[in-house]
Amino acid sequence: METQSYMPVPPGVGMEENFLSLDDILLSHERLPCRTESAFPRLGFLEKSSDNRDIPEGTKMEMPLWLAKGLYERTRRVLSVELPKVYREGWRTVFSADPTVVDLHKMGPYYYGLGSQLLHFHNPENAEIAQTVLQTFIGRFRRTMDSAQNAYNEDTSALVEPLDSLERVLFKVGQNGLNAFQRWEMGRASHLTASSLVVNYRKRKITDLQA
Amino acid sequence: MFCEKAIELIRELQRMGDGQLPAFNEDGIRQVLEEMKALYQQNQSDVNEAKTEGRNELIPTIKFRHCCLFRNQRCIAAYLYDRLLRIRALRWEYGSVLPTAIRFHMCAEELEWFNQYKKSLATYMRSLGGEEGLDITQDVKPPKSLYIEVRCLKDHGEFEIDDGTIILLKKNSQHFLPRWKCEQLIRQGVLEHVVS
Numbered sequence: 001m002e003t004q005s006y007m008p009v010p011p012g013v014g015m016e017e018n019f020l021s022l023d024d025i026l027l028s029h030e031r032l033p034c035r036t037e038s039a040f041p042r043l044g045f046l047e048k049s050s051d052n053r054d055i056p057e058g059t060k061m062e063m064p065l066w067l068a069k070g071l072y073e074r075t076r077r078v079l080s081v082e083l084p085k086v087y088r089e090g091w092r093t094v095f096s097a098d099p100t101v102v103d104l105h106k107m108g109p110y111y112y113g114l115g116s117q118l119l120h121f122h123n124p125e126n127a128e129i130a131q132t133v134l135q136t137f138i139g140r141f142r143r144t145m146d147s148a149q150n151a152y153n154e155d156t157s158a159l160v161e162p163l164d165s166l167e168r169v170l171f172k173v174g175q176n177g178l179n180a181f182q183r184w185e186m187g188r189a190s191h192l193t194a195s196s197l198v199v200n201y202r203k204r205k206i207t208d209l210q211a
Numbered sequence: 212m213f214c215e216k217a218i219e220l221i222r223e224l225q226r227m228g229d230g231q232l233p234a235f236n237e238d239g240i241r242q243v244l245e246e247m248k249a250l251y252q253q254n255q256s257d258v259n260e261a262k263t264e265g266r267n268e269l270i271p272t273i274k275f276r277h278c279c280l281f282r283n284q285r286c287i288a289a290y291l292y293d294r295l296l297r298i299r300a301l302r303w304e305y306g307s308v309l310p311t312a313i314r315f316h317m318c319a320e321e322l323e324w325f326n327q328y329k330k331s332l333a334t335y336m337r338s339l340g341g342e343e344g345l346d347i348t349q350d351v352k353p354p355k356s357l358y359i360e361v362r363c364l365k366d367h368g369e370f371e372i373d374d375g376t377i378i379l380l381k382k383n384s385q386h387f388l389p390r391w392k393c394e395q396l397i398r399q400g401v402l403e404h405v406v407s
Contacts, residue, residue: 008293020293023225026221067278067282
């Protein structure tokens with residue numbers, strides 16, 4: 001088994017984010033459709049569509065998740081967050097019919113992560129959203145695991161393409177396990193190898209020199 | 212929107228998912244810190260205005276800028292921390308001497324951190340296993356034999372083994388050497404473990 005020396009901070013579980021996780025930071029960069037419930041004086045320059053000095057109350061704009069989470073208050077005096085298309089009734093029915101056919105990467109690469117984070121905004125449909133996200137994961141997991149455990153020594157890009165980022169991580173873990181097992185079966189488990197970090201670094205240096 | 216430069220730093224690291232260390236983006240950090248300074252100053256003046264003139268409608272704006280400050284702080288902290296995790300991995304993969312090319316990618320403080328980490332690791336290893344200590348960076352895979360057959364992948368000069376014999380490591384030469392001497396060099400890609 002290729003030992004892992006670089007152990008990045010993993011993403012948080014469920015509705016929690018890990019402060020130092022690169023994945024969570026990129027996840028919270030995703031934009032959500034929002035509506036301002038109060039005015040934001042002197043920030044008009046952020047709203048490129050108008051030349052207003054302030055952002056008036058009732059403006060519809062897209063805000064990154066981190067900003068929406070920071071500004072949101074339960075009383076909704078500052079901001080209200082709308083649901084992105086994928087989490088609304090229409091798409092929820094699609095997911096409950098057959099979750100495996102949807103290209104989750106296209107529908108926003110962080111379907112599960114963003115879905116979990118949306119639960120912070122006290123939407124009346126939260127219970128349904130949570131159920132749908134969970135059932136979608138359960139419905140798709142079997143296929144992800146199957147393909148990860150059986151795609152040996154082949155180009156997996158077609159398999160990986162419609163997967164959301166969480167599923168991609170799981171796929172990679174499955175592939176690592178499969179490769180390690182195959183190596184063990186062939187008696188190569190005790191074969192000492194160059195560190196993959198070193199090999200990749202050398203490959204990059206050569207391409208840098210050629211560039 | 213604010214914090215665009217900060218997320219670029221994060222993307223830079225995310226692009227190298229395998230743990231490689233990109234060059235230290237000193238310019239990027241400087242720009243983020245400048246944005247933070249500007250946000251902080253604007254907020255300070257707005258807070259004073261809100262307090263002295265009772266202009267409470269400025270509060271959402273102050274909160275907005277505060278979120279941006281916090282976001283920038285988070286991105287910088289994560290950027291620096293992830294780099295340290297990569298540098299730590301370098302000690303385990305490359306050994307205690309890093310190639311100059313990699314050293315150029317680290318800033319002075321990171322080099323200092325690496326030296327301190329090396330020392331801590333060495334102190335810890337010395338404290339294990341009785342008198343001589345235990346090198347835990349060895350035997351990452353359970354050993355099957357004391358001696359192994361290795362082939363040299365590139366010229367590495369002379370190499371001395373425990374009984375005093377000097378071996379010349381020339382490209383493509385094969386040797387039968389003690390495992391514990393070769394492990395480091397195999398990991399660094401200088402030697403190749405030959406299995407028949």
